[in-house]
Amino acid sequence: MVQKLQLENFLPYRLNRAAAAASVQLSAIYRRKYGLTVPEWRTLSTLAQFGELTAKQIGAHSSMHKTKVSRAVSSLNTRRWLSRKRDAADRRLEQLNLTARGKEAYNQLEPQMLDFEVQLLAGLTATERDEMMRGIAILEKALGVLDT
Amino acid sequence: MVQKLQLENFLPYRLNRAAAAASVQLSAIYRRKYGLTVPEWRTLSTLAQFGELTAKQIGAHSSMHKTKVSRAVSSLNTRRWLSRKRDAADRRLEQLNLTARGKEAYNQLEPQMLDFEVQLLAGLTATERDEMMRGIAILEKALGVLDT
DNA sequence: GAATGATGGTTACATTTGTAACTATCAAGA
DNA sequence: TCTTGATAGTTACAAATGTAACCATCATTC
Numbered sequence: 001m002v003q004k005l006q007l008e009n010f011l012p013y014r015l016n017r018a019a020a021a022a023s024v025q026l027s028a029i030y031r032r033k034y035g036l037t038v039p040e041w042r043t044l045s046t047l048a049q050f051g052e053l054t055a056k057q058i059g060a061h062s063s064m065h066k067t068k069v070s071r072a073v074s075s076l077n078t079r080r081w082l083s084r085k086r087d088a089a090d091r092r093l094e095q096l097n098l099t100a101r102g103k104e105a106y107n108q109l110e111p112q113m114l115d116f117e118v119q120l121l122a123g124l125t126a127t128e129r130d131e132m133m134r135g136i137a138i139l140e141k142a143l144g145v146l147d148t
Numbered sequence: 149m150v151q152k153l154q155l156e157n158f159l160p161y162r163l164n165r166a167a168a169a170a171s172v173q174l175s176a177i178y179r180r181k182y183g184l185t186v187p188e189w190r191t192l193s194t195l196a197q198f199g200e201l202t203a204k205q206i207g208a209h210s211s212m213h214k215t216k217v218s219r220a221v222s223s224l225n226t227r228r229w230l231s232r233k234r235d236a237a238d239r240r241l242e243q244l245n246l247t248a249r250g251k252e253a254y255n256q257l258e259p260q261m262l263d264f265e266v267q268l269l270a271g272l273t274a275t276e277r278d279e280m281m282r283g284i285a286i287l288e289k290a291l292g293v294l295d296t
Numbered sequence: 297g298a299a300t301g302a303t304g305g306t307t308a309c310a311t312t313t314g315t316a317a318c319t320a321t322c323a324a325g326a
Numbered sequence: 327t328c329t330t331g332a333t334a335g336t337t338a339c340a341a342a343t344g345t346a347a348c349c350a351t352c353a354t355t356c
Contacts, residue, residue: 004258004262005193005196005197005258005261005262006197007190007193007194007197007209007210010261010265011170011265011268011284012167012170012171012174012264012265013190014284014288015163015166015167015170015171015284016167016170016171017211017288018163018167018284018287018288018291019160019163019164019166019167019168020167020211021291021292022159022160022163022164022291023160023163023164026160037342039342039343042155042161045153045155046155048153049153049154049155054304054305055304055305056303056304056305061155062155062161063165063168065343065344066304066305066306067305067306067307067343067344067345068342068343068344069305070304070305070306070307071306071342071343073305074306090303090304090351090352091350091351091352092303092304092305092350092351092352093303093304093305093351094304094305110152110153113153113158114152114153116160117158117159117160120159120290120291121290123289123290124286124289124290128286131279131282131283131286132283132286132287132290133283134279134283135279135280135281135282135283135284135286135287136159136162136163136166136280136283136284136287138272138276138279138280138283139166139280139283139284140162140165140166141271141272142268142269142271142272142280143166143169143170143268144169185312187312202334202335203334203335204333204334204335213313213314214334214335214336215313215314215315215335215336215337216312216313216314217335218334218335218336218337219312219313219336221335222336238321238322238333238334239320239321239322240320240321240322240333240334240335241321241333241334241335242334242335297356298355298356299354299355299356300353300354300355300356301352301353301354301355302351302352302353302354303350303351303352303353304349304350304351304352305348305349305350305351306347306348306349306350307346307347307348307349308345308346308347308348309344309345309346309347310343310344310345310346311342311343311344311345312341312342312343312344313340313341313342313343314339314340314341314342315338315339315340315341316337316338316339316340317336317337317338317339318335318336318337318338319334319335319336319337320333320334320335320336321332321333321334321335322331322332322333322334323330323331323332323333324329324330324331324332325328325329325330325331326327326328326329326330
């Protein structure tokens with residue numbers, strides 16, 4: 001058998017491994033501090049960034065399945081970190097907003113999240129940082145994960 | 149609330165999204181052709197690349213939890229795509245090898261896997277390809293997912 | 297305005313996954 | 327050689343996830 005595919009050089013495998021490594025390190029932060037799951041963190045940060053959204057919009061922004069969003073919203077609602085408000089114009093929709101408690105928790109987490117990225121880049125030169133960012137942008141283009 | 153973290157620019161989020169996009173497209177190939185799961189594919193390709201291995205070694209190479217490996221090995225064994233052989237020197241170990249059928253299946257899949265990568269890079273210029281590869285290598289270094 | 301099809305969101309069920317406990321085996325030392 | 331602790335691998339159980347069915351509501355059309 002002539003073996004041409006080598007896992008260590010295979011792009012999808014490398015991507016998965018890198019993403020998993022980043023995710024493990026990052027999620028440890030909000031899991032330890034607040035016991036948040038990944039979908040909960042994504043819902044929280046999406047609402048923090050965009051303000052009032054529906055569950056569907058959260059899913060679109062954060063690439064999560066609607067059942068994942070539904071459960072995360074329900075869980076954050078139980079914590080009183082967000083409020084649900086039935087849309088008057090279209091009663092199928094629920095407008096979601098972070099409560100003061102939700103915003104406060106987010107504000108506690110945000111610097112640590114940003115710091116993770118800073119730490120990640122700290123060992124690199126400015127040139128390497130640029131190259132890495134550019135490389136990822138090209139990758140995203142190739143994968144078609146961008147709207148553009 | 150001053151919002152500094154933006155998901156679309158946040159590295160871990162972008163990585164996850166890119167890896168998920170690649171994985172979805174790739175796994176569709178071996179799922180459609182053979183009904184393989186991701187852990188099964190990884191086990192198959194790792195054994196194809198390295199030859200005789202133990203379950204533990206497969207896990208180390210492919211970054212999979214030992215229960216995932218155990219289940220994937222069991223499943224591939226049911227298909228008769230691999231053989232299990234108790235190690236004489238250390239009877240806790242099982243040496244795993246692809247059977248002729250396993251190798252044949254792998255040989256059917258390998259070109260399609262490689263072709264996926266080719267297609268992914270096809271829309272890029274040579275310069276972009278280099279930049280992307282270099283960017284990912286830098287990223288792996290920053291994340292510490294490399295042995296070196 | 298009643299019927300039809302589409303949409304936002306939830307939930308039941310099945311599948312997948314991880315955690316922890318377990319078995320069998322080995323290695324090291326008393 | 328009898329313990330003690332470590333290791334390879336499996337499995338029971340619980341948690342997370344996806345699929346599909348479902349409910350409520352809306353928009354459209356007759």
